[in-house]
Amino acid sequence: MKTSEIIIRDPFILTYEGKYYMYGTRSFTCWGDNAYGFDVYVSDNLEDWSEPVEVFHRDKDFWATNHFWAPEVHCYEGAFYMFATFDSKDRCKGTAILKADNPLGPFVPHSEQTITPMDWECLDGTLYVSPEGTPYMVFCHEWIQVQDGQVCSVELTKDLKKPVGEPRILFRASQGKPWIRNISVDSPADCYVTDGPFMHRLQNGTLMILWSSFSEEGYTESLAYSDNGDITGNWTVSPDLLFSKDGGHGMIFQTFHHQLMLAVHSPNNSYLEHPVFCPIEENGDSLVRNV
Numbered sequence: 001m002k003t004s005e006i007i008i009r010d011p012f013i014l015t016y017e018g019k020y021y022m023y024g025t026r027s028f029t030c031w032g033d034n035a036y037g038f039d040v041y042v043s044d045n046l047e048d049w050s051e052p053v054e055v056f057h058r059d060k061d062f063w064a065t066n067h068f069w070a071p072e073v074h075c076y077e078g079a080f081y082m083f084a085t086f087d088s089k090d091r092c093k094g095t096a097i098l099k100a101d102n103p104l105g106p107f108v109p110h111s112e113q114t115i116t117p118m119d120w121e122c123l124d125g126t127l128y129v130s131p132e133g134t135p136y137m138v139f140c141h142e143w144i145q146v147q148d149g150q151v152c153s154v155e156l157t158k159d160l161k162k163p164v165g166e167p168r169i170l171f172r173a174s175q176g177k178p179w180i181r182n183i184s185v186d187s188p189a190d191c192y193v194t195d196g197p198f199m200h201r202l203q204n205g206t207l208m209i210l211w212s213s214f215s216e217e218g219y220t221e222s223l224a225y226s227d228n229g230d231i232t233g234n235w236t237v238s239p240d241l242l243f244s245k246d247g248g249h250g251m252i253f254q255t256f257h258h259q260l261m262l263a264v265h266s267p268n269n270s271y272l273e274h275p276v277f278c279p280i281e282e283n284g285d286s287l288v289r290n291v
Contacts, residue, residue, distance in 0.1 A: 001041065001048070001049045001050070001051060002047060002048065002049070003046065003047055003049065003274065003275055003277070004274055006022075006041060006049060006274060006275060007027045007028070007271065007272070007273060007274060008022075008024030008025055008026065008027055008039075008265065008273060008274075008275065009024060009025035009027055009030070009069075009070075009249065009265045009273045010024050010025045010069065010070040010071075010124075010196065010249040010265060011023075011024045011249075011251075011263045011264070011265055011275035012024060012070075012071065012072045012073065012251055012263070013251065013253040013261075013263050014073045014074075014075070014080075014103055014253075015253055015254065015255075015256065016075065016103055018044070018256065019042055019043070019044065019103075020042070020043045020044070020045075020046055021040050021041075021042055021073065021103045021104075022040065022041045022042075022043070022049065022275065023038060023039070023040050023055070023071045023072065023073055023082070024038075024039075024071065024265070024275070025038075025068070025069045025070055025071070026038070026039065026068070027270060027271050027272075027273050028271060030067065030068055030069055031066070031067065031270075032066050032067075033065050033066045033089075034066075035058075035064075035065070035066050035067055035068035036057060036058050036068070037054055037055075037056050037057040037058060037068065038054070038055055038056045038068065038071045038082070038084065038107075039052035039053060039054050039055060040052070040053050040055050040073075040103065040104060040105070041053075042104075046255070046261075046277055053104055053105075054105075055082075055100070055103075055104060055105030055106060055107050056071075056082065056084075056098060056105060056106065056107040057106075062109065063086075063088060063091075063113060064086030064087060064088050064096075065087075065088045065089065066087050066088065066089070067085065067086065067087035067093060068084065068085070068086060069084065069085035069086075069123060069124070070084060070085050070123065070124050070196065070249065071083070071084040072084070072125075072126055072127070072251070073103060074127045076127065076129070076135070076160065077158075079099055079100070079101060080099065080100045080101070080102060080103055080107075081097055081098070081099055081110065081127065081160055082097065082098040082099070082100070082107045083095055083096075083097055083125040083126060083127060083137065084096065084097075084098065084125075085122075085123040085124060085125070086114070091118065092116075092117075092118060092119060092120055092121050092122070093121050093122060093123055093142070094113075094114030094115070094116035094117075094118070094120070094121075094122045094123075095114060095115055095116050095122060095123065095124070095125030095137065095139050096109065096110075096111050096113060096114045096115065097110045097111035097115060097125075097160050097161075098110055099160075110160065110161065111160065111161050111162060112161055112162050115137050115139075115154065115156065115162065115163050116137075116139055116154075116167075117167065120141055120142075120145065121141070121142040121144055121145040122139050122140060122141055122142060123139065123140050123142055123195070124139055124140050124195055124196045124197060124249075125137045125138070125139040126138050126139070126197055126198050126199060127160075127199075128153070128199040128231055130230055130231060131230065134155060135155070135156040135157075135158065135160060136153050136154065136155050136156060136231050137153065137154055137156055137163070138151065138152070138153045138170070138197045138199060138209065138231070139151075139152055139153075139154075139167075139197065140152070140194040140195060140196075140197060140211075141167075141169075141194075142194075143173065143183075143191050143192060143193050143194065147184075147189045147190065147191050147192075148172045148173055148174045148190070148191070148192050149172065149173040149191075149192055149193050149194030149195075149213070150169050150170075150171070150172050150173070150194060151169075151170045151171055151172075151194050151197050151209060151211055151224070151235075152167040152168060152169050152170060153167065153168050153170055153231050154166070154167040154168070170209070170224070170231075170235045171224055171235040171236075171237055172192075172194075173192030173193055173194045173213055174190070174192050175224075175236075175237040176192070176213055176222055176237050178239075179215045179216075179220075179222075179239065179241060180192055180213050180214070180215060181213075181214045181215055181216060183214055192213060193212075193213045193214055194211055194212075194213060195211065195212040195213065195248065195249055196210070196211060196212045196248065196249035196250065196251075197209050197210065197211045198210040198211075198250060198251040198252065200252045200287075201229075202282050202285065202287075203282060204282075204284075204285065205229050206225060206226075206229065206285050207225070207226040207229050207230060207231070207233070208223050208224060208225050208226070208286075208287075209223070209224045209235070210222070210223060210242065210250050210251065210252065210262075211223075211224065212248030212249050212250065213248075215241065215244060217244055217245040217246065218245060218246035218267075218268060219246055219247060219248040219249075219266075219268035220241050220243060220244050220245070220247070220248055221241065221242045221243035221244075221247065221248045221250045221262070221264060222237060222238060222240075222241055222242065223237075223238040223240075223242055223286065223287065224236060224237045224238065225238065225285070238286070240286070242262065242280070242287060242288075242289060243262065243264055243266075243278065243289065246266055246267045246268055247264040247265065247266030247267065247268065247276060248264055248265070248266075248268065249264060249265055250262050250263060250264040251263050252280070252287075259279055260279070260280045260281060260282070260287075261277050261278065261279060261280065262277070262278040262279075262280045262287075262289065263275060263276070263277055263278075264276050264278070278290070
C-alpha cells in the first residue's frame with residue numbers, strides 16, 4: 001500500500017530494527033460501538049506499506065465497547081506498550097495501556113483498566129520518562145467535560161500498571177490565544193479543544209509538548225514548553241503553529257537517515273484522513289517545518 005491509500009487518524013510511528021511501524025485510529029470503525037481493534041502497517045521507506053496487520057482485537061470480556069482511538073506504541077523496559085483511548089456506555093472515556101512482546105502484537109490488556117481518573121472524560125495518553133527514569137502519562141482532560149480543555153500529567157508505577165497520586169494540569173487550551181478558536185455552538189461558555197499530546201526533547205535539553213486544537217484554518221498543531229526541562233516545570237504555549245491548516249494529532253520521529261519528521265493526519269475529515277509526513281528541524285529552542 002502507498003501512504004496515500006491508507007485512511008487512518010492519529011498516525012504514530014515506531015522505529016524498530018530497521019522498520020517503520022505505523023499505528024493509528026481506524027477511520028471507518030472508530031466511532032460508536034463499531035470499534036473493535038487496532039492495526040499496524042510496516043514499511044522500509046515511509047511510502048510503501050504492508051497491508052494492515054491487526055495487533056489488538058477486543059474479546060467479549062474487554063470492558064470497552066466504543067471509541068477506540070489514538071494507539072501509540074512505546075518500547076519500554078524490553079517490552080512494547082500501547083497507550084490507547086477507549087470508551088463504554090457505562091463509564092467515562094479514558095486511556096488504558098496494553099502490552100506485547102513485539103511491535104506486531106498481539107497486544108493484551110496490561111493496566112488496571114484506565115490510567116485516567118474514572119470520573120474524567122479523557123483521551124490521547126502518551127508516555128514520558130523523566131531523566132531520572134520515572135514514567136509518566138501525559139493526556140487530555142476533554143473539553144466536553146471541562147469546556148477549556150486541559151493537558152495533564154500523572155506519574156505511573158514502574159510497571160506501567162497504575163497511576164501514582166493525582167493528575168497535574170500542565171496547561172489549558174485557552175493559553176493558545178490568540179490563534180485558538182472557540183468551537184462551542186450551543187454552549188453559553190467558550191469551549192477550547194486539547195488533543196493528541198506528544199513529548200519531544202530538543203538537543204539543547206528543551207522539553208516540549210506537541211498538541212492539537214482548532215484555529216481559523218481548521219485542525220492544527222501547536223507547541224508548549226517547560227521552563228525547567230522536565231514534566232514538573234511551568235508550561236507556556238507557543239504563539240506560533242507548527243502545522244496550521246487542517247491537520248494535526250502529531251508526533252515526531254527520526255528516520256533511519258537521521259531526518260526529524262512530523263507525522264499528522266490530514267485532512268481532518270472522517271473517512272478521508274491520510275498520514276502526512278513533514279520534514280522538520282530544530283531552530284534554537286523550537287521546531288520549524290521544512291516546507
